[in-house]
Amino acid sequence: MPRMQVRFLAFSLLVLTGCARAAEGSASSVLMVLLRGAGWEQWGLSGNPDAGTPKLDRLARESVLLQAFHGQPLVAPALASALSGLEAQRAGVWSEGGGRHLLAGSVRTLAEAAMEAGVTTAWFGSWGLGDADPCRPQDQGFTKVLSHAGAFRGAMGDRWERDESGSLWLADSKDERRKGSDATICFRAARDFIGRQAEKPFLCVVSPPEGPLAAMDEAIGDLWEHVSGLGLGKKTLLVVTSLTGSVKPVAASGEGDKGSAKPVFTGGRRGFRGEPYEGGHAVPCLWRWPDGTRAGTREPFPSSLADLAPTVAAATAWKWSVGPGSGMDLTAVLRGTGPAPAGRLLVMEAQDIPLPQPWRRTSVQRDGWTLLHGRELYDLRSDPAQRSDVAQRFPDKVKELSAAYDAWWQEAAAARPVAARFRLGKDPVTFTSADWQGRGLRAVRAEDARLATRAAGAWLVELSEPMPLLVTLRRWPQGEERSIADESFAAVAARIRAGTADLTLPLAAKDKEAVFRVALPAGPGSVQGWFRDKDGATIGAYFADIQIDPTPPPALPPPPAADPAKPPTETPENPPADPAVPPEPDPGSDGEPKEVEAEPSADAGSTPGPP
Numbered sequence: 321m322p323r324m325q326v327r328f329l330a331f332s333l334l335v336l337t338g339c340a341r342a343a344e345g346s347a348s349s350v351l352m353v354l355l356r357g358a359g360w361e362q363w364g365l366s367g368n369p370d371a372g373t374p375k376l377d378r379l380a381r382e383s384v385l386l387q388a389f390h391g392q393p394l395v396a397p398a399l400a401s402a403l404s405g406l407e408a409q410r411a412g413v414w415s416e417g418g419g420r421h422l423l424a425g426s427v428r429t430l431a432e433a434a435m436e437a438g439v440t441t442a443w444f445g446s447w448g449l450g451d452a453d454p455c456r457p458q459d460q461g462f463t464k465v466l467s468h469a470g471a472f473r474g475a476m477g478d479r480w481e482r483d484e485s486g487s488l489w490l491a492d493s494k495d496e497r498r499k500g501s502d503a504t505i506c507f508r509a510a511r512d513f514i515g516r517q518a519e520k521p522f523l524c525v526v527s528p529p530e531g532p533l534a535a536m537d538e539a540i541g542d543l544w545e546h547v548s549g550l551g552l553g554k555k556t557l558l559v560v561t562s563l564t565g566s567v568k569p570v571a572a573s574g575e576g577d578k579g580s581a582k583p584v585f586t587g588g589r590r591g592f593r594g595e596p597y598e599g600g601h602a603v604p605c606l607w608r609w610p611d612g613t614r615a616g617t618r619e620p621f622p623s624s625l626a627d628l629a630p631t632v633a634a635a636t637a638w639k640w641s642v643g644p645g646s647g648m649d650l651t652a653v654l655r656g657t658g659p660a661p662a663g664r665l666l667v668m669e670a671q672d673i674p675l676p677q678p679w680r681r682t683s684v685q686r687d688g689w690t691l692l693h694g695r696e697l698y699d700l701r702s703d704p705a706q707r708s709d710v711a712q713r714f715p716d717k718v719k720e721l722s723a724a725y726d727a728w729w730q731e732a733a734a735a736r737p738v739a740a741r742f743r744l745g746k747d748p749v750t751f752t753s754a755d756w757q758g759r760g761l762r763a764v765r766a767e768d769a770r771l772a773t774r775a776a777g778a779w780l781v782e783l784s785e786p787m788p789l790l791v792t793l794r795r796w797p798q799g800e801e802r803s804i805a806d807e808s809f810a811a812v813a814a815r816i817r818a819g820t821a822d823l824t825l826p827l828a829a830k831d832k833e834a835v836f837r838v839a840l841p842a843g844p845g846s847v848q849g850w851f852r853d854k855d856g857a858t859i860g861a862y863f864a865d866i867q868i869d870p871t872p873p874p875a876l877p878p879p880p881a882a883d884p885a886k887p888p889t890e891t892p893e894n895p896p897a898d899p900a901v902p903p904e905p906d907p908g909s910d911g912e913p914k915e916v917e918a919e920p921s922a923d924a925g926s927t928p929g930p931p
Contacts, residue, residue, distance in 0.1 A: 347557035347610050347635050349439075351514070351547060352628070353540055354402060354527040356395055356446070359566030361587035362533040363604055368585045372534035375541025379560065380606055384614045384654050388622045389605035391563045393594050393670035393681065396421035396448050396471065398563035398601075398625055399527070401647075403429045403460065405629030407667065410645040412737040413449065414671040416471065417764050419757030419780065422740035425454030430629040431461030433638040434523040442513045443467060444506040445527035451477050452742040452749050458493065462525075466491050466509045470754055473502065473529050474766055476862060477752040502529040507539040511546050521555075521636075530567070554610045557635050559628065561605035568592035590706040594670055596683040596692050597706055601668045607631075613655050621653045621660040622685065624668075645735055663687060665724050667732075674759045676733075684725045691721040741782040741844060744789070748867035750798070751779045751847075753860055769795055769862045772809035776860035778817075778848035785842045788869040791816060793834045793849040793861035803830050804851055809859055811851040816861075818847045827851070834861075837869055 364371040365380050392398035396416050397408035404411040404427050415421050423429075431441045442464035443457040448471025450456060457465045467490050469477030486499040498505045506528040514524055526543075528536065540560065547556055569584055591597025605623070608615075626647030633640035634649045642649070652658030663686060670681035679694040688701040697711035697718050711718050739757060742749065753763040756777025762768075763775040793814050795804045804827060805811040814834030815824045821838040834849075849861030 346637060347555060348521040349517075349552060349556040350434075350523045350632055350636060351510075351544070351556055351558050352523070352525045352632070353558075353560040354399065354445075354525060355533065355536060355560070355562040356527065356530040357564055357567045357593055358533045358536070358562035359564075359587070359592070359599055359603055360589060361585050361599075362566060365604065366587040368587065370585070373537040375537050375544075376533075376560070376606075379541065379544065379558070379608060380604075380616075382612065382615045383558070383560075383606040383608040385618045386605040386607070386621070386623050386650075386654075387618045388620050389561065389603060390622070390624045390666055390668055390685075391561070391565065391601045391603045392625065392668055393564060393596060393600040394672060395563050395593075397669075397671075399447075400427075400449060402563065402625040402628050403431065405430065405626055405633075405640070405642070405647045407626055407645045407647075407732060408669075409671075409676060409732045410735045410737075412740065414669070414676050415674070416448075416672055417754065417756075417762045418674050418759070419739055419755065419777070420674060421449060421471070422455045422755065423449040423460060424737055424740035425459060425743075426737060429460045430632060430638075430640075431457075431523060431525070433461075433629075433633055433640055434636070435461045435463065437636070437638045439521045439523055439636075439638070440464070440517060441523045441525075442510070443525050443527075444509045444513070445525075446470075446472060446529045447527075448472065448475075450740065450742075450755055452751060452755065453745075453747075454743055455740055455755075464492065464513055466506065468529075469752070471764070476754040476764055476766055476768060478766065501531070501535070503531055503536050503539050507543050511543055514543075514547055514552070515550065527563075556610060557632065558608035559606065559632070560608075561625070561628075562603040563625070564593045565589075565595075565598075565600040565603060566592055586705075588705050594672075596668060596670060596681045598683075598690075598700070598704065600670070601683070607654050609635075609655070617656075619653060621650070622664050622666055623648070623650055623653075624666055644731060665728060667725065667728055674757075676736075678729050679725075682725075684721050684728075686721060686724065689717055689721060691718060691725070694722060694725075697721075739780055741780045744781050744783050744787060744840070744866060746868060748865060751864045751866065753777065753862040755779060756860065757846075763860060763862055770808070772859050774857070774859055776848070776850060776858065778846040779864065781840070781845050781847060783840055783842050783845065786839065788837065788839045789818070790867050790869040791818065791836045791838060791847060791849070792865040793836070793851075794832070794863040794865070795851065795859075795861065796832070797863060798865075801832070803832055804834070805829055805831070809851065809857075810853050811859075812854050813852045814861070815850045815852060815858075816848070819845055 360366045361368055362371060364373040364377040392401060392408055394416050397413050400411040400413035400423050401408045408414055411427050412424050413421055434441050441462045443462040444466045447457055447467045451469045453459050457467060486497040489496050489498055506526055510524050510526045544558060547553055586599060589599040589602055591599035593600055627650050630640055630642055630647050630649040631651055634651045653660050666685045668683045684691045688699060690698050690700055695711060696709045697714060698706045699710060757780050758777025761775040763773045796802050811827050813824055813826055816836045818838040819840045823836055825834050827834060849864055850858045851861060852858045
């Protein structure tokens with residue numbers, strides 16, 4: 321029997337066994353807190369004397385702590401894995417941008433499983449997996465949503481206004497201004513939501529924008545005290561973890577006054593977010609069971625974010641299926657009712673490029689050993705700080721882990737879903753450059769619009785039927801009364817390419833937008849916009865509003881039959897080739913430009929992620 325089938329059958333047996341045991345101590349509701357950048361060293365349970373997390377420390381004493389738990393070095397892949405129960409590549413998300421941060425509608429999420437079981441679902445916090453249908457939280461199974469566009473505060477899609485009256489949020493897709501810190505707003509919304517559920521089961525996921533863990537500690541503790549005060553503590557499973565390790569602090573990056581900088585407490589781990597070393601992805605994970613099972617236990621079994629969805633589904637009896645590349649149901653491990661399987665392979669990677677490359681910023685772990693980049697070997701049991709590379713001493717271990725990774729890579733590459741596409745329909749939609757598909761420089765921050773970052777990309781779309789469209793290209797978000805042209809980029813023309821249309825319009829100095837009428841056929845397609853200055857330099861259109869054209873042009877009459885005695889003439893529908901317009905890229909089998917990547921250097925294709 322092929323190796324992959326053997327692995328799958330063994331894995332399925334383990335899952336079925338775990339599901340059979342899940343009824344004991346099962347939960348009807350789930351509160352999940354997915355922090356960002358809260359690595360081990362920020363938690364009091366790491367031994368950090370300055371952590372300032374007393375409420376999380378108390379919750380840890382009431383929970384099972386997975387102490388060999390792993391997020392991912394990048395936020396978007398980590399969140400996609402947590403929600404889908406899949407390894408990040410199999411969920412189609414391996415980047416912080418460039419279109420490969422979008423969670424496709426074909427990927428089933430834990431929220432959808434809960435909704436199918438009649439459970440009310442809610443998302444409160446940053447998202448970052450796409451800002452249009454079918455990638456938004458409300459498209460992925462969450463019925464109550466408080467979020468903001470963009471992956472982080474200050475992202476291109478985020479609302480730029482913030483003053484003494486509060487910050488703008490999207491509350492079920494409607495603008496609302498709310499006062500308080502981001503964490504306070506998110507946890508307050510979760511508190512109100514849970515208070516309205518009474519005896520109804522719920523799935524509530526809170527993932528606030530990044531901030532110091534000490535600032536989150538009180539909010540998390542207060543929310544759980546509220547849940548317990550409502551009498552829901554014995555019915556609710558609480559899960560608290562972080563999607564990534566901590567961001568490199570100023571002192572660790574060599575900035576500031578070195579003479580007065582306080583040594584950075586690392587918790588004995590090397591690296592930070594965005595890196596494949598332990599500090600980039602090793603994080604605590606708390607499971608507080610409703611019946612208090614194994615409270616205060618530290619469980620050393622290696623586990624990951626992909627395990628959250630299948631384990632929660634088993635604990636709540638929500639329908640969930642697993643296959644190759646899925647996470648494990650950890651119920652038996654967490655509750656101590658079954659043996660922990662040995663030899664588990666975990667892969668953590670920070671690809672952050674359009675097409676994944678083998679061993680790019682990758683950590684492969686099994687049985688206490690980790691191989692990085694395919695060449696650095698560490699024994700985490702004796703060297704958790706990863707100070708001593710022992711690859712030359714243990715060449716057989718390098719070969720063993722390399723072979724395991726090669727097999728994993730082949731399976732993962734074959735299972736990657738195609739790039740996500742935004743659905744166009746009757747409702748107007750706004751796209752931002754943060755959701756471009758592209759292979760070059762990205763424009764993901766609001767600052768990129770102000771600086772006129774020389775970046776470009778296309779929005780991949782899907783239409784259920786042919787549509788006449790009105791497309792408005794903008795440099796600034798709606799509400800910003802600013803001209804496209806300014807001192808940083810003196811635009812004189814706007815251009816759009818959509819379907820077979822490739823159109824250019826002149827811009828006046830005070831123009832704030834450029835409006836185009838185009839028609840797209842049913843099926844997959846793309847929309848791309850640019851602004852050009854007098855010297856021919858271009859920037860991408862950072863914003864595009866798209867809606868069905870309310871007054872499409874009348875259909876043209878069919879052309880008269882050609883007279884074979886006359887030579888062909890140029891018509892508006894068939895103009896001569898314009899040497900200034902670049903030819904269409906060579907299409908791949910799906911009609912989109914082929915993605916051809918050269919072998920990257922260690923840092924090729926990378927652009928800075930969120931702050």
